Amino acid sequence: MVKELLSHVRPHRKTLVLGGLLGLIGSAAGLAMPLLAKYVVDAFGKAGSMAGPLLGLTAAVLIGAVVSAAGSYLMERTGEGIVLGARRKLVDRMLRLKVADVDRLKPGDLLSRVTGDTTLLRAVLTNGIVESVSATFMLVGAIIMMATMDGVLLLVTLLVVVVIGGLVALIMPRIQRAQTHAQEAVGEMGAVLDRALQAYRTVKASGAEEREIAVVGDAAVRARDRGLQVAGWTSLAGVATWMAVQIAFLAVLAVGGARVASGTLEVSSLIAFLLYLFYLVPPIGQLVQGGVQLQQGLAAMKRIKEIEDLPAEPVSAAVAGTGEPVGVTFQDVVFKYGDDRPTVHDGVTFEVPPGGLTALVGPSGAGKSTVFALIERFYDHQKGLITVGGRDIRDWPLGELRAALGYVEQDAPVLAGTLRENLLFAARDATEDELLRAVARTRLDDLVDRLPEGLETPVGHRGVLLSGGERQRVAIARALLRKPRLLLLDEATSQLDAVNELRLREVIAEVAAETTVLVIAHRLSTVTNADRIVVMEGGGVRAVGTHESLVGEDELYRELAATQFLVG
Numbered sequence: 001m002v003k004e005l006l007s008h009v010r011p012h013r014k015t016l017v018l019g020g021l022l023g024l025i026g027s028a029a030g031l032a033m034p035l036l037a038k039y040v041v042d043a044f045g046k047a048g049s050m051a052g053p054l055l056g057l058t059a060a061v062l063i064g065a066v067v068s069a070a071g072s073y074l075m076e077r078t079g080e081g082i083v084l085g086a087r088r089k090l091v092d093r094m095l096r097l098k099v100a101d102v103d104r105l106k107p108g109d110l111l112s113r114v115t116g117d118t119t120l121l122r123a124v125l126t127n128g129i130v131e132s133v134s135a136t137f138m139l140v141g142a143i144i145m146m147a148t149m150d151g152v153l154l155l156v157t158l159l160v161v162v163v164i165g166g167l168v169a170l171i172m173p174r175i176q177r178a179q180t181h182a183q184e185a186v187g188e189m190g191a192v193l194d195r196a197l198q199a200y201r202t203v204k205a206s207g208a209e210e211r212e213i214a215v216v217g218d219a220a221v222r223a224r225d226r227g228l229q230v231a232g233w234t235s236l237a238g239v240a241t242w243m244a245v246q247i248a249f250l251a252v253l254a255v256g257g258a259r260v261a262s263g264t265l266e267v268s269s270l271i272a273f274l275l276y277l278f279y280l281v282p283p284i285g286q287l288v289q290g291g292v293q294l295q296q297g298l299a300a301m302k303r304i305k306e307i308e309d310l311p312a313e314p315v316s317a318a319v320a321g322t323g324e325p326v327g328v329t330f331q332d333v334v335f336k337y338g339d340d341r342p343t344v345h346d347g348v349t350f351e352v353p354p355g356g357l358t359a360l361v362g363p364s365g366a367g368k369s370t371v372f373a374l375i376e377r378f379y380d381h382q383k384g385l386i387t388v389g390g391r392d393i394r395d396w397p398l399g400e401l402r403a404a405l406g407y408v409e410q411d412a413p414v415l416a417g418t419l420r421e422n423l424l425f426a427a428r429d430a431t432e433d434e435l436l437r438a439v440a441r442t443r444l445d446d447l448v449d450r451l452p453e454g455l456e457t458p459v460g461h462r463g464v465l466l467s468g469g470e471r472q473r474v475a476i477a478r479a480l481l482r483k484p485r486l487l488l489l490d491e492a493t494s495q496l497d498a499v500n501e502l503r504l505r506e507v508i509a510e511v512a513a514e515t516t517v518l519v520i521a522h523r524l525s526t527v528t529n530a531d532r533i534v535v536m537e538g539g540g541v542r543a544v545g546t547h548e549s550l551v552g553e554d555e556l557y558r559e560l561a562a563t564q565f566l567v568g
């Protein structure tokens, strides 16, 4: 883990060394100040020329200030660079993860890893390292000086320091563990808050503000408690260090006093030795502080690495596909979302030939949306065969497969940005003509005319909020611009008004004339128009046919048609 931590420093090591050196020079200039002041005072006394010493003093003050400032700026800059690098790497991985992995991780927690944990790296990797290095120098210097004074006393000192140092070393992993828990607690708080913000309207409508405030408050209290554990262990390490010096002082006094009494040591040497002993205090303190920071950095690194170690998917570029419509088949497909989850597909078999409109229907929870998730390879099925265009989906390069598909989620989200950016989201290279045609085909012209800045109007968050029907048509236009060979459309379950429903039906019929459309249908209009309907139930396919044939032959379908489609 230390290696990974240092790998973040490597690209910045030159700046870091330079920053550290400038800091040292700055401090040296500070140290020279009293000496220069002495010259100035001496010059007073001798009534000699003041110009030289004063100029020297001014120059030292200025140079010291500038060099120190440059040094600390470079350190901060390196810190920011390290945080930027860590964030980029983490976000890069986060957006390439498999859907199944993201399902397990909570968005608020992921967010806290990118914001909080990366920030923790800054202190340890800049000041932590530099101060520890300079503290080590000071420590070694003081020890050498002590060695020249008296070897026996040095041995006594080192013995005490080593024993207490061992104790501190035992405490360090505990600090790391406590810090990991503290970071987890902060992540958990982020997750809870995120959940409340996501369901903001429901929270308000349910009058659940106070309950949610309490839930997030509890998470914050847990984060505080974890933080206190870190504080506890850190103070213990601090006390141990303090004790080390005090005990060493007493031990040296005792042993040294005896030696002075026996005449083997001079009093002046004992005094000098004791003075040097106290010189050890700041560097030891800094080293312990550096150790604590290192534990914090390691804890953060652990959480960052957890994400970086997850497998990444190859990315599919947002470009339009080209090509003929493709069919899709499912043969005895078995799938569950996890080993401990119930089986969702238990031998699903159906066939969709290229072109035309196929509707998937079935009771809620029958596994219809899961069919789409498997075709998009958001998840991998456990058994059976799924083909797209006659080719096993596992043999398709992932990017190519997804480029061939258009995908419209049931809860079609609008992303931040303008309407144009939203439409071109899946096909950045579409021409203006293609864009306008997609707008016309999805009957979005009215919307574009109505919006104050037309296509350039910001929509979604911080922009104009679109209605459910508009969002769905934007999503369809977005999918169409990708020129899909197979369009997967999860119809919105919400009621659309008559005009919107008619528009949607027209759009689907037009698209189905050009490419393969597989739609999860919640509306009778979609189903009656379909070339074929696949009825799913209880993890399998129950019947396949047209509306007319199924009404005659399939009881469940008849029931669904009588209730669900007509009302939903």
Ligand SMILES: Nc1ncnc2c1ncn2[C@@H]1O[C@H](COP(=O)(O)OP(=O)(O)OP(=O)(O)O)[C@@H](O)[C@H]1O
Binding pocket: 103, 337, 341, 344, 362, 363, 364, 365, 366, 367, 368, 369, 370, 371
């Ligand atoms: N990401 C997921 N992780 C775990 N289980 C899931 C996930 N998505 C769906 N499920 C489960 O799989 C089953 C089938 O869900 P699916 O969304 O495919 O049904 P559906 O037929 O589309 O239902 P609806 O018509 O209500 O949308 C459900 O029991 C659901 O709880």
